[in-house]
Amino acid sequence: MQASQLSASRKIGDSHxxxxxxxxxxxxxxxxxxxxxxxxxxAAFRADEAAFLARFDLTEAELALVTARDFNGLLAAGINIYxxxxxxxxxxxxxxxxxxxxxxxxxxQFLVSRNNSGAV
Amino acid sequence: MARIVGGIASSHVPSIGGAHDRGKHESPAWKPLFxxxxxxxxxxxxxxxxxxIVVYNDHAAEFFFDKYPTFAxxxxxxxxxxxxxxxxxxxxxxxxxxxxxxxxCESLVYDEFDLTVCQELKVEHGFLVPMHLCFDxxxxxxxxxxxxxxxxxxHPLPTARRCYRLGQAIGRAVEAFAADLKVVVIGTGGMxxxxxxxxxxxxxxxxxxxxxxxxxxxxESLTGWSHQLLMEKFGVEGIELIMWLVMRxxxxxxxxxxxxxxxxxxxxxxxxxxxxPA
Numbered sequence: 001m002q003a004s005q006l007s008a009s010r011k012i013g014d015s016h017x018x019x020x021x022x023x024x025x026x027x028x029x030x031x032x033x034x035x036x037x038x039x040x041x042x043a044a045f046r047a048d049e050a051a052f053l054a055r056f057d058l059t060e061a062e063l064a065l066v067t068a069r070d071f072n073g074l075l076a077a078g079i080n081i082y083x084x085x086x087x088x089x090x091x092x093x094x095x096x097x098x099x100x101x102x103x104x105x106x107x108x109q110f111l112v113s114r115n116n117s118g119a120v
Numbered sequence: 121m122a123r124i125v126g127g128i129a130s131s132h133v134p135s136i137g138g139a140h141d142r143g144k145h146e147s148p149a150w151k152p153l154f155x156x157x158x159x160x161x162x163x164x165x166x167x168x169x170x171x172x173i174v175v176y177n178d179h180a181a182e183f184f185f186d187k188y189p190t191f192a193x194x195x196x197x198x199x200x201x202x203x204x205x206x207x208x209x210x211x212x213x214x215x216x217x218x219x220x221x222x223x224x225c226e227s228l229v230y231d232e233f234d235l236t237v238c239q240e241l242k243v244e245h246g247f248l249v250p251m252h253l254c255f256d257x258x259x260x261x262x263x264x265x266x267x268x269x270x271x272x273x274x275h276p277l278p279t280a281r282r283c284y285r286l287g288q289a290i291g292r293a294v295e296a297f298a299a300d301l302k303v304v305v306i307g308t309g310g311m312x313x314x315x316x317x318x319x320x321x322x323x324x325x326x327x328x329x330x331x332x333x334x335x336x337x338x339x340e341s342l343t344g345w346s347h348q349l350l351m352e353k354f355g356v357e358g359i360e361l362i363m364w365l366v367m368r369x370x371x372x373x374x375x376x377x378x379x380x381x382x383x384x385x386x387x388x389x390x391x392x393x394x395x396x397p398a
Contacts, residue, residue, distance in 0.1 A: 003265050005348060006275060012352060012356050016317075019275040019276070020274065020275070023274050032183070034180065039207065040238065078337055081315045083180050086237050089205045090205070101316075102316060114385065119149035119153070120386065
């Protein structure tokens with residue numbers, strides 16, 4: 001067996017590594033976002049968000065994170081980054097807008113920090 | 121007998137797909153990226169591969185965490201285009217090669233790689249972006265493809281060494297296929313990128329260029345790197361680079377670099393390298 005692949009903290013800087021514990025924790029949130037892969041699911045989300053969310057047995061804390069569009073909070077609750085991106089598409093928050101929030105910057109500040117922000 | 125004619129390592133950043141669909145090939149920010157594939161297309165036009173084995177990861181479009189394969193290989197005549205959350209992109213269905221896929225799956229399992237065999241599989245940007253960067257699909261895809269999906273999302277992931285050895289097993293499987301076919305192996309993903317936390321968007325060009333050097337000349341040196349080390353160097357999502365080691369493992373130790381390129385405009389180091397047996 002190879003030496004340990006991950007550190008005990010399961011973190012890189014302040015970012016969580018998506019391991020089995022995170023995946024178990026986030027299973028409901030990720031299942032909700034998986035449905036957003038489908039046009040029918042996206043339409044249901046947009047038509048009645050509360051009714052859509054009620055299908056996924058989310059906890060009160062998870063519902064609050066979804067309602068607040070708290071991207072860092074959702075990641076800490078076990079949403080996978082690639083499911084967060086689908087949630088972002090459905091709510092009009094592109095990846096770079098979510099990333100700016102994670103960095104504690106405005107979208108404009110974030111764009112200025114890029115090598116060539118024409119490639120958005 | 122089939123043979124591997126070369127390997128390509130390519131980033132698969134989804135925004136490239138968006139830029140492609142919106143016809144941004146000549147815009148100042150995107151032109152360097154699209155132009156970098158011209159020499160790759162010229163090389164492909166020369167070697168004329170029959171089959172592309174595309175080593176990629178699904179980004180939560182087709183596979184869900186209720187059951188998650190470490191390695192999954194397509195064994196179908198066609199692969200549909202997945203909806204990743206923003207509609208199905210206007211690309212033709214991907215043409216498979218059933219007999220070769222079935223041979224590859226048998227050979228890899230008997231070589232002790234315990235795969236998930238997929239007779240239905242939708243492919244998304246991890247697979248599609250390198251394909252439409254490398255190939256003109258206007259008259260249909262000019263190669264048959266084998267999608268080979270690697271878990272790089274939910275740790276525990278396959279180790280870097282395991283990925284390299286999978287590539288070596290692919291090399292053996294190709295040599296054992298009776299038909300006279302030319303195969304190119306495309307390793308996708310990377311390079312450095314971090315999509316969560318306060319380091320969102322940070323890139324590591326020095327590490328990326330070192331990885332390109334090692335991939336060409338000293339790939340064994342990369343196989344001992346832990347996931348921790350890889351993520352510290354390349355970012356959490358930069359772990360996708362282990363898929364490049366599958367491609368490299370399928371090629372002989374001695375290779376010639378046909379072409380390489382690196383461009384880092386936004387949040388991901390976009391690397392590109394074409395190798396052929398020396």
